[in-house]
Amino acid sequence: MRADAARNLAAVLRTGARLLAEDPSTSISAIASAAGVDRTTVHRRFANREALLSAVFQAKLDSAERVLDDSRLTEAPVAVALHRYVEGIIPVSRDWPVDTRRMMRADPAADRRRQQQSQRLNDFLKRASDEGYLRPDTSPAWARAVLNQLVETAAHHFPETAPPRAADLVVETFLNGLGPS
Structure with a gap:
């Protein structure tokens, strides 16, 4: 091209x-x-708006995949991997503000890919819990919802905050808010 x-x-x-x-x-x-x-x-x-929308979703999924890979969620220490993930996913969220869950109805392959990415993050949060970074009574679904909301807040409600600083704030809030008492 x-x-x-x-x-x-x-x-x-x-x-x-x-x-x-x-x-x-x-x-x-x-x-x-x-x-x-x-x-x-x-x-x-x-060919049409749906094809453009599909390409937008694929671009967002590609970007998210790179962030998940670069974060080394299974190898790096939990706090390091979490910071890498948040620092990388905030720009993805800012650059691609469309909700990939909308793709479920239109593109089953894209939805499977989105679900696989989501599972990678869920597995990481289980690892964080298993390694004592989260309170044992913290529901995995709750931890995921809180992390998603913190990332969403940093990305869209504080767009002037640079990704490294936003990641500092998100990780600090997430680990200390859900960390062991």
Whole structure:
């Protein structure tokens, strides 16, 4: 792919993610205009809005996969892996604000991939619990919901906070709020 075509594709996907998160009925024309490209450029690449939305979800899943891999959730010390994960996933959440759970209805393969990623994080939280980083009476579902909400809060309610500092705040809150008494 030519460099300008790759830049245009990246702009369309990121703009599409932002606009579709704000309004799921956003048209391809509106996305193209906001991305600074011709509507025909978008239509050449994507047959319809659903194909564009699918590409946005795949890009978000690709980014999340890289974060999960780079975090070394099974090898690194728990606090280190958690910080790496949070520091990496905050920019993913900011860059790709669409909710991948919406993809469940439209793309079973993408949903399986999302579920596999989710399971990796659940397994990590079980490891954190097993290693004494979480209180033994903390429900895994509760720990996951709290972590998700902390990441969501850092990513979207404090967008001016740099990812490393946001990760410091999230990890400190998560481990001390759920840590052993």
